[in-house]
Amino acid sequence: xxxxxxxxxxxxxxxxxxxxxxxxxxxxxxxxxxxxxxxxxxxxxxxxxxxxxxxxxxxxxxxxxxxxxxxxxxxxxxxxxxxxxxxxxxxxxxxxxxxxxxxxxxxxxxxxxxxxxxxxxxxxxxxxxxxxxxxxxxxxxxxxxxxxxxxxxxxxxxxxxxxxxxxxxxxxxxxxxxxxxxxxxxxxxxxxxxxxxxxxxxxxxxxxxxxxxxxxxxxxxxxxxxxxxxxxxxxxxxxxxxxxxxxxxx
Amino acid sequence: xxxxxxxxxxxxxxxxxxxxxxxxxxxxxxxxxxxxxxxxxxxxxxxxxxxxxxxxxxxxxxxxxxxxxxxxxxxxxxxxxxxxxxxxxxxxxxxxxxxxxxxxxxxxxxxxxxxxxxxxxxxxxxxxxxxxxxxxxxxxxxxxxxxxxxxxxxxxxxxxxxxxxxxxxxxxxxxxxxxxxxxxxxxxxxxxxxxxxxxxxxxxxxxxxxxxxxxxxxxxxxxxxxxxxxxxxxxxxxxxxxxxxxxxxxxxxxxxxxxxxxxxxxxxxxxxxxxxxxxxxxxxxxxxxxxxxxxxxxxxxxxxxxxxxxxxxxxxxxxxxxxxxxxx
Numbered sequence: 090x091x092x093x094x095x096x097x098x099x100x101x102x103x104x105x106x107x108x109x110x111x112x113x114x115x116x117x118x119x120x121x122x123x124x125x126x127x128x129x130x131x132x133x134x135x136x137x138x139x140x141x142x143x144x145x146x147x148x149x150x151x152x153x154x155x156x157x158x159x160x161x162x163x164x165x166x167x168x169x170x171x172x173x174x175x176x177x178x179x180x181x182x183x184x185x186x187x188x189x190x191x192x193x194x195x196x197x198x199x200x201x202x203x204x205x206x207x208x209x210x211x212x213x214x215x216x217x218x219x220x221x222x223x224x225x226x227x228x229x230x231x232x233x234x235x236x237x238x239x240x241x242x243x244x245x246x247x248x249x250x251x252x253x254x255x256x257x258x259x260x261x262x263x264x265x266x267x268x269x270x271x272x273x274x275x276x277x278x279x280x281x282x283x284x285x286x287x288x289x290x291x292x293x294x295x296x297x298x299x300x301x302x303x304x305x306x307x308x309x310x311x312x313x314x315x316x317x318x319x320x321x322x323x324x325x326x327x328x329x330x331x332x333x334x335x336x337x338x339x
Numbered sequence: 340x341x342x343x344x345x346x347x348x349x350x351x352x353x354x355x356x357x358x359x360x361x362x363x364x365x366x367x368x369x370x371x372x373x374x375x376x377x378x379x380x381x382x383x384x385x386x387x388x389x390x391x392x393x394x395x396x397x398x399x400x401x402x403x404x405x406x407x408x409x410x411x412x413x414x415x416x417x418x419x420x421x422x423x424x425x426x427x428x429x430x431x432x433x434x435x436x437x438x439x440x441x442x443x444x445x446x447x448x449x450x451x452x453x454x455x456x457x458x459x460x461x462x463x464x465x466x467x468x469x470x471x472x473x474x475x476x477x478x479x480x481x482x483x484x485x486x487x488x489x490x491x492x493x494x495x496x497x498x499x500x501x502x503x504x505x506x507x508x509x510x511x512x513x514x515x516x517x518x519x520x521x522x523x524x525x526x527x528x529x530x531x532x533x534x535x536x537x538x539x540x541x542x543x544x545x546x547x548x549x550x551x552x553x554x555x556x557x558x559x560x561x562x563x564x565x566x567x568x569x570x571x572x573x574x575x576x577x578x579x580x581x582x583x584x585x586x587x588x589x590x591x592x593x594x595x596x597x598x599x600x601x602x603x604x605x606x607x608x609x610x611x612x613x614x615x616x617x618x619x620x621x622x623x624x625x626x627x628x629x630x631x632x633x634x635x636x637x638x639x640x641x642x643x644x645x646x647x648x649x650x651x652x653x654x655x656x657x658x659x660x661x662x663x664x665x666x667x
Contacts, residue, residue, distance in 0.1 A: 110407060113406040113407050113415070113419060114406070114407055116399060116403035116406050116419070116422050117396075117399035117400045117403040117422070117638070118403075118634060118637075118638045119638060119642065120638065120639075120641070120642020120643075120645035120646055121642060121645070121646060122396065122429055122430055122433075123430075124642075124645070125399070125426050126426045126427060126430070129419055129423040129426065130423055132406075132419055133416060133419040133420055133423065136412060136415055136416050139412060140412050140416065143412070156412050156413075157410075157411045157412055160412050161410075161411075180641075181642065181645045233652065234648055234649050234652040235645070235648050235652075237652055237655060238647070238648025238649065238650075238651045238652045239644065239647050239648050239651045241644050241647075241648075242644055242645065242647070242648030245644070326407050326408060327407060327408070329408050330408055330409070330468060331410060334410070334526075334528060334529070337526055337528075337529060338521060338524075338525055339410040339411045339413075339414055339468070339521060339522075339525075
C-alpha cells in the first residue's frame with residue numbers, strides 16, 4: 090500500500106467528514122428554513138467529497154477496506170482533521186465562522202489540488218471547487234450580515250471569530266506525508282496558502298466591521314491525531330451503528 | 340339607484356361570481372391567486388396547505404435525528420438529501436399558501452401557538468435506524484396516496500407545488516423500501532430491527548389517512564372543491580392493498596391479526612384502528628408532540644437575533660445604495 094498517499098487522502102478527507110458531521114447536527118434547528126436548507130446542502134456536498142476521497146483511499150488500502158470502514162472504524166487518534174472543523178455549533182455565529190474559516194482555506198487548497206499530478210485527486214478537486222465556491226459565498230455573506238447587522242449579532246460574531254481564531258494556523262501546517270508528496274507534484278504545500286488566506290479573511294472581516302484577532306497563540310494537533318475533547322463525542326455518535334452492529338450491509 | 344337596488348345588484352354580482360367560480364371548478368379549470376374565490380375556499384386552502392407545509396418542516400426532525408448516526412456514508416448522504424427536499428417542499432408550500440394572502444410569519448405563529456396542526460405521524464419517535472426505512476416506505480407511501488390527487492386540485496399554486504412534491508416523494512419512498520430490503524436481506528438482528536420498525540409504524544401510518552369517513556368533518560366540502568377525490572377510508576384501503584404485498588416481498592409480518600385477503604371484495608380486510616390513540620396524538624399528547632414543538636419554537640426563538648441581523652444588514656445596504664445613487 091502507498092501509505093504516504095493514503096495518509097494524505099485522510100488528511101484531505103477527514104476535514105470534509107468532520108465539518109459535514111457538525112453541520113448535519115443542525116438539521117431542522119436553524120434560524121430559518123433557508124439557512125437550514127443551506128447548511129444541509131453544504132453538509133451533503135462535504136460528505137459527497139468525503140466519499141470520493143475514501144473510495145480512492147479504500148482502493149489504495151486494499152485488504153477489504155471500504156469508504157465506510159475508513160470513515161467509521163478508525164480510532165480517535167487516527168483521524169487527521171484539523172481541530173477547527175471539530176469545534177461545536179455553539180450558536181449560529183460559531184457555525185458560520187467555523188465553516189467560513191475552513192471554506193476559505195478549502196477553496197485555496199482545491200484551486201491548487203486540481204493541478205495535482207495524481208489524476209484522481211485532481212478530478213475530485215475540480216468537482217469540489219464548484220461546491221466550495223458556493224460554501225464560501227454563503228458563509229462569507231453571513232459573516233457580513235452578522236458582523237454588520239445588529240449590536241447583538243456583532244458581539245456574537247466577534248466572539249465566534251475570537252474563539253476560533255486560535256485554530257486557523259494549523260491549516261497551514263505541513264505534514265511529513267504532504268511534504269514528500271508535494272515534491273512529486275501530488276500534494277499541496279499548504280504553507281504556501283497562508284498569506285492569501287489571511288489576506289482574504291482579513292479583508293472580509295473588515296468589511297463585516299469585525300476586528301481581526303491579534304493573538305499569536307495557536308493550537309494544533311489534529312493532523313497528528315491529537316484532538317480536542319469534543320472529538321470523542323462526535324465519533325461516538327458517528328460510529329455508533331458500525332460499532333454496535335459490525336460487519337453488516339446497510 | 341336606490342339603496343335597495345344597489346344591494347340587489349351587489350347580491351346578484353356575488354351570486355354570479357360564485358356561479359362562475361363553481362362552473363370553473365366543475366370544468367376542471369384552475370383557480371389562480373387573483374381570481375375571485377369564496378372566503379371559505381380561501382380559508383380551507385390556507386388551513387390545508389399550511390398544515391401540509393408544517394408537516395414537511397416538523398417532519399425534518401424525526402429523520403434529522405439519525406443524520407449524525409447513519410450507518411454508512413451512502414445512507415447519510417441520501418438522508419441529508421431527503422431532509423433537504425423536505426425543507427424545499429416546506430418552502431414551496433408556504434409560498435403557495437402566501438398567494439392566499441397570509442404571510443409566512445403568521446403561518447409560523449399558528450404552528451408555534453398550536454393553532455395550526457401538522458401530520459400526527461411526526462409525533463412518533465425514531466428509535467432505530469430501521470425507522471428511516473419504515474418512514475420512507477410507509478409514511479411517504481401514505482403521503483403519496485394522499486397527495487397524488489392533489490396534483491389535480493382546483494387551486495393552481497397548490498396543484499403545481501404538488502407535482503414537484505410528489506415526484507420527490509416517490510423517490511423517497513423507493514429509497515425507504517430499499518433500506519427495508521437491505522435490512523431484510525441482512526443479518527437476523529437487522530431483520531428483527533426491520534420487523535420492529537414495521538410493528539411501530541404500521542398503525543400510525545394508517546392513521547395518516549385521517550379519521551373514518553363518518554368522523555371526517557371536511558370531506559364533503561373538500562370533495563366539492565376537488566381538494567379530495569376519494570374519501571379517507573377509500574385512500575386507506577388503497578394504501579393497505581398496495582402495501583401488504585410489499586411487506587410480503589420483504590418477508591415481514593404486518594402487525595394486524597385481522598388482516599386477510601377478501602376474495603369477494605378484492606381488497607384486504609383489516610383490524611380496528613385505535614382511534615383513541617389517534618385523537619390523543621392529534622390533541623397534542625403523543626409521544627413526541629412536546630419535543631417537536633419545543634424544537635421548532637426553540638429554533639425560531641434562538642434564531643431571532645440572526646433574522647434581526649439579516650434585516651438590519653439589508654436595511655444598511657439599501658441605505659448605502661440609495662446614498663451612492665444620490666451621489667452620482
